[in-house]
Amino acid sequence: MADGEGRNASPDYDGPPDYRVVGRHGMFPETTHDEIARFNFLTHMNRHLSTRVMPGVAEAFEARVAPKHAQETGKPFADRHEVRRALTGDPMWQWWSALRRSTMESRQQAGRWVTQRQADSLNAKARELTENDPRLKLNPGMKLPRGVEMIDHHCMPGSYHTELVPGDVTGPANYDSGIFATTGGMLGRFNDGGGMAVAKWVKETFPDFKPKRILDIGCGLGHNVLPLAEAFPDAEVIGVDAGAPMLRYGLARAKTLGVENVSFVQADVSDLKDLFEDESFDWIQSTMFLHETCYETMPKIFAETRRLLKPDGIVLHVEQPQYDASMTLFEQAMRDWDAFYNAEPFWSKMHEIDLDAWMKEAGFGDNELMHGAVAAVVDKEVFPDAADDDSEDFGRKAAWHVVGAKKVA
Amino acid sequence: MTSSIDPFLQAGAKSKGARPWFLKDGDVERVLNITMALAQEVSVLRERLDTVERLLERGDTVSKAAIDGFEPTREEAAERALTTQEFIARILRVIQQDREAIEAGEEMTSEQVGDQLAS
Ligand SMILES: C[S@@+](CC[C@H](N)C(=O)[O-])C[C@H]1O[C@@H](n2cnc3c(N)ncnc32)[C@H](O)[C@@H]1O
Numbered sequence: 001m002a003d004g005e006g007r008n009a010s011p012d013y014d015g016p017p018d019y020r021v022v023g024r025h026g027m028f029p030e031t032t033h034d035e036i037a038r039f040n041f042l043t044h045m046n047r048h049l050s051t052r053v054m055p056g057v058a059e060a061f062e063a064r065v066a067p068k069h070a071q072e073t074g075k076p077f078a079d080r081h082e083v084r085r086a087l088t089g090d091p092m093w094q095w096w097s098a099l100r101r102s103t104m105e106s107r108q109q110a111g112r113w114v115t116q117r118q119a120d121s122l123n124a125k126a127r128e129l130t131e132n133d134p135r136l137k138l139n140p141g142m143k144l145p146r147g148v149e150m151i152d153h154h155c156m157p158g159s160y161h162t163e164l165v166p167g168d169v170t171g172p173a174n175y176d177s178g179i180f181a182t183t184g185g186m187l188g189r190f191n192d193g194g195g196m197a198v199a200k201w202v203k204e205t206f207p208d209f210k211p212k213r214i215l216d217i218g219c220g221l222g223h224n225v226l227p228l229a230e231a232f233p234d235a236e237v238i239g240v241d242a243g244a245p246m247l248r249y250g251l252a253r254a255k256t257l258g259v260e261n262v263s264f265v266q267a268d269v270s271d272l273k274d275l276f277e278d279e280s281f282d283w284i285q286s287t288m289f290l291h292e293t294c295y296e297t298m299p300k301i302f303a304e305t306r307r308l309l310k311p312d313g314i315v316l317h318v319e320q321p322q323y324d325a326s327m328t329l330f331e332q333a334m335r336d337w338d339a340f341y342n343a344e345p346f347w348s349k350m351h352e353i354d355l356d357a358w359m360k361e362a363g364f365g366d367n368e369l370m371h372g373a374v375a376a377v378v379d380k381e382v383f384p385d386a387a388d389d390d391s392e393d394f395g396r397k398a399a400w401h402v403v404g405a406k407k408v409a
Numbered sequence: 410m411t412s413s414i415d416p417f418l419q420a421g422a423k424s425k426g427a428r429p430w431f432l433k434d435g436d437v438e439r440v441l442n443i444t445m446a447l448a449q450e451v452s453v454l455r456e457r458l459d460t461v462e463r464l465l466e467r468g469d470t471v472s473k474a475a476i477d478g479f480e481p482t483r484e485e486a487a488e489r490a491l492t493t494q495e496f497i498a499r500i501l502r503v504i505q506q507d508r509e510a511i512e513a514g515e516e517m518t519s520e521q522v523g524d525q526l527a528s
Binding site: 012013015016017018020032033034037038040041042044045047048052053055056059060063064088091092093094095096097098099101102103105106108109112113116117118119120150151152155156157158159164165168170340341343345 | 412413414415416419420421422423424425426428429430431432433438441442445446448449452453456457460476477479480481486487489490491493494497498501504505507508511512514
């Protein structure tokens with residue numbers, strides 16, 4: 001750096017930071033100048049779409065879509081689906097959607113190009129870091145959960161599980177290197193602002209809590225697992241996911257970041273009976289996970305968390321807010337966009353579920369349930385702060401709800 | 410560089426699941442996707458040129474390695490970000506005007522104004 005000043009923006013600039021602030025751990029792919037510039041463009045496109053174009057959809061809704069519906073039917077909108085269907089006929093919604101989808105597909109292409117051209121060195125690095133390490137437990141014969149098998153989530157070709165060559169980690173490396181562009185840097189240098197927020201919330205809410213064993217279900221490549229392991233260095237942290245490449249990359253990434261108290265296990269988290277005993281965890285965490293499950297597995301997952309929790313243990317599910325009467329139908333319809341147009345098929349159904357009722361079905365009592373809210377914790381010197389940001393990128397904002405329970409001893 | 414995965418074939422692969430289309434004419438949307446991909450590449454070129462200019466201003470040698478290793482200062486990064494924002498605002502002008510037209514509500518055409526001016 002020329003002046004040792006840092007690469008973040010000047011005080012009167014409040015947009016996304018340059019991609020070069022991204023945290024480069026030992027598994028991070030190399031990027032050329034132009035590959036960085038491509039991510040920069042996509043980051044600004046996403047920012048432009050959410051701050052300059054998306055508000056136009058709300059304006060079109062007020063000025064055209066809602067009045068037209070009222071005139072034609074004489075009735076208010078019945079539900080969010082009626083609102084969404086009415087929006088699909090409006091040019092502002094159409095162009096915003098077409099641009100958003102196009103930006104997302106370009107982001108996938110950009111990240112895949114970066115990682116695939118260096119596949120051999122990335123895959124070799126991951127192999128060296130994980131081979132014969134007992135902290136990686138893969139289960140090659142595992143049947144993929146339905147929710148993962150049927151569609152490639154958020155139009156990410158190959159989703160979380162595909163290996164284009166044996167031992168391939170280019171999928172997770174793509175996910176890891178491009179998420180900055182999708183979120184406009186809102187998740188911080190290591191894209192771990194969510195996990196940092198959860199760790200902070202737990203420390204503040206339960207100051208005396210000293211978890212010995214922590215389980216993260218649907219852990220992905222561990223973005224939000226490492227902050228828990230770092231916040232509780234004496235704990236044994238286990239991440240479970242269905243996607244082998246995510247786990248392989250996850251352990252390699254963790255090791256190069258110097259986080260040693262974490263292991264990664266491949267399994268379907270709706271049935272962990274062969275892996276973990278009853279009452280063997282102090283804390284079970286899921287982060288942005290439930291929306292990628294289904295009606296069939298979610299109750300099983302809740303029941304598993306109940307079974308696995310020690311007395312006095314906590315389970316926390318971190319997600320975008322549920323739809324309820326306090327949220328306008330327009331906002332619900334906009335939040336549903338990812339469900340219908342960005343291959344998040346369960347997103348819509350998941351967000352209308354009465355989570356408290358489902359937790360109670362799984363055996364948690366009213367007295368055990370808890371709720372909270374967290375916003376991404378980032379280095380505010382460099383990154384935009386979701387807590388101070390009043391723009392709204394429906395469903396993408398780096399601020400979440402917490403639904404959970406503390407098992408009464 | 411050779412790689413056992415060929416990005417020419419794989420990077421732009423389709424994801425599993427039917428693609429949604431949004432515009433009234435799918436061909437217009439195809440052209441939009443091509444146009445935006447080109448816009449991205451123009452932005453990449455612009456950033457590269459900016460990098461070269463700044464390296465020259467610093468009195469550094471301009472080489473491929475120097476370009477790939479370039480680190481903007483805080484102020485430089487802000488200037489470059491604003492350039493990218495300006496570029497996007499420029500090419501998406503028509504969308505901005507669509508938004509302003511909603512705000513403006515029903516307006517007279519020039520022909521209608523002309524008729525009124527002559528009445
Ligand atoms: C959106 S990602 C969230 C990743 C991670 N929690 C994070 O915050 O970065 C959802 C993850 O859940 C995994 N997954 C979905 N259903 C699963 C199941 N039944 N068992 C295990 N993993 C599952 C997917 O493979 C994917 O990695």
